[in-house]
Amino acid sequence: MSFLRSKAGIQAILVAVLGLSLLFVFSSENASERLMDFLDAHEHRQFDEIYLMVTILGLFSFVYAVLRAWDLHREIARRDRAERQVGWIAEHDGLTELPNRRAFEERIKAFAAGNTKDNIGVFVIDLDDFKKVNDLIGHHAGDAVLVEATRRLKEIFPHEEIFRLGGDEFVVLTPLRQGVDMDALGERITHRLALPFEVDGITVEIGASAGYALYPEHGDCMEYVLRCADAALYAAKAQGRNNVFAYDRTLRERVLYRARIERELRAAIKDNLIVPHYQPIVRLRTGEVIGFEALARWKDASGQFVPPSEFIAIAEESGLIVELTEKLLRDACSTATGWPKSTTLSFNISPGQLQDRLLGLRITKILHESGLAPNRLEIEITETALIRDMEAAAKIIHDLHDAGIKVALDDFGTGYSSLAQLANFSFDKIKIDRSFVSSFNEQRKQRKIVRAIIGLGLGLDLQTTAEGIETAEQRAQLLGMGCTLGQGYLFGKAMSASETLQLLSDLETSPRSRVG
Incomplete structure (x- = not known):
């Protein structure tokens, strides 16, 4: 049926109709008898041989046309099958073969x-x-x-x-x-x-x-x-x-709230209302600010901050995470170009993005546009992100390292296979999750875990950053264990781009000044 609907099929039908029409006309007018009489009358001119040759050529041409039409029909059928297969693949999961x-x-x-x-x-x-x-x-x-x-x-x-x-x-x-x-x-x-x-x-x-x-x-x-x-x-x-x-209706408020957040999130991304703030990362021994971690901050119309844990998840589910991340990273890189060249920028990648095999290219493109040196950028990846698609994660980490970008394993110790990730992937830094830091002074077991993580970093020649440091006692304990870097409220909360420039300027004009 697909052949008959094609251009070649329509042409074949028209030729067949024309041929049948001519056959009907010739039959009604006794054309064949007249033709034979004409050939007999002019036999000396070899018209009969010419007629036979034309008839044979016409027969072979007809057979050739039929064969070509059949080949064309098979080719169309093959293409139809291929198109259906491509369509099936696009709308089905390769593993379970379920619709996707x-x-x-x-x-x-x-x-x-x-x-x-x-x-x-x-x-x-x-x-x-x-x-x-x-x-x-x-x-x-x-x-x-x-x-x-x-x-x-x-x-x-x-x-x-x-x-x-x-x-x-x-x-x-x-x-x-x-x-x-x-x-x-x-x-x-x-x-x-x-x-x-x-x-x-x-x-x-x-x-x-x-x-x-x-x-x-x-x-x-x-x-x-x-x-x-x-x-x-x-x-x-x-x-x-x-x-x-x-x-039931008791859950209605949750659904309406999520729908409202998603709607407002789209508008906020479009209007550049979600901006990066920067938390200092310091060298524990000296208090020197060696870099900042970029953290997304969104203040809604009412003046309230929407928690990143809430809108980042919605951004992933709604497919807005790529656009949001690129805008935040572009702004952060632009801000970082105004810092001293020794000051680094740390930036988190959400778990869903680590399945995007073009992520490395997207990041290097933003670096090129902003003019920030690749060795000043550190991408933080969580264990949760790694296990979603280890093959894609390995490619992205390889691409980032090839570009000169550092990669840190974030929230270390909170997953099931931290040691396996260190063996399977190449990282430049380990970040100790704040959940360990907040309680290790009171809980002996937590303190042992923190000590073991720091020891592991030293053994693998990796820097360790402790998150969530809030007291001088925590800092002293971590420093004694051998931890190199830290961040937390003790050293400063997340601040705006202009505040980072002011902080760095103050530190530069007062060499003895240190945070924390």
Whole structure:
């Protein structure tokens, strides 16, 4: 059918119609008898031989045309298959073969266009403790768990639409037929996914949390209903493992708040209302300011600061994180060019961005535009970011080092596989998480952990930076353990770009002045 709709197919149909029309005319006018009489009358001029030759050539031309048309038909069919395959790949997850986020977004558009009139239940499912599978056994085990989890979901929902939105998050759309019990379905989900997984002879036990909302009962926009189901999922996870929560009006405020924050976030990015502030990083022994860490600060219309832990997560979920990060890094690099050439800039990369294999190129482009030397920039990466896609992370870290940019492992000690990350990746610095620093004076075990991290840094010839230093006693203890750098309220809170210039100017004019 695709051949007949093509240009060549239409031309073949027209030629066939013309040929049949001529055949009909010739038959009705006895044209063939007249032609034979003409050939007999002029046999001495060899018209009959010429007629035979033209007939044979015409026959061969017809056969050739048929063969070419058949080849063209096969080529069109092959291209159609290839296009369908490319389309399938673009809208499906390569590991589980489930429809992906892009396919789900197309499904949302279908709902928005009014192409679906059914009542739909929307489940959002998240695997509990999935991270520890990747950390403790390896990513091959994590992939095997995801494939098995997909198989179990298909057993529960053999005819429903199942999507993998990314990581260990799934969405199921199930028609609300008469007698469907969403709570019972949710219990089946959590029960099946809580059963042990067998991976390479190792028994893995995780679990799952689920939240659900109803379309159109909870909203006439599928995107809004998904947010409602997300809010129910968060409520379920807050209660522990293997819980199912239904969306209700008590969660409405959370959904509306998130939607408002996302809307305001888009406007704030557009209007450059989110700006970097800078917290000093000092050499513990001397108090010398050797650099600043850039931290995002957003003051909303009411004059209140929105916590970065809140809007950074929303920026990642809504796809705004790339634009936000590039603007912040560009501003920070521009500010850093006004500092002394020995003063460095530290900048955090969110976990979602470390899956962008072009991240290294984006950063080097910004450095080139701003004129900041690559060796003055230090990119901070968390362990959480590393384990999402270790192959992509390795490439990005390699690209950054090739460009002369330093890389620090942030929040060291808070993940499952800190030592493994130090073995697998090349870092220039370790940052000790503030959760250890805040309590190590009171808790002997925490103090031992901090001492071990500092010792590890010394053994690997890596600098260590302790975060969250608030008292002179903490500073003295860390210095005694061998920690080299520190940051925290003892040395200064995050400040504006102009305040950093003033601080550095004061330190330069008063050589004996030191922070902390």
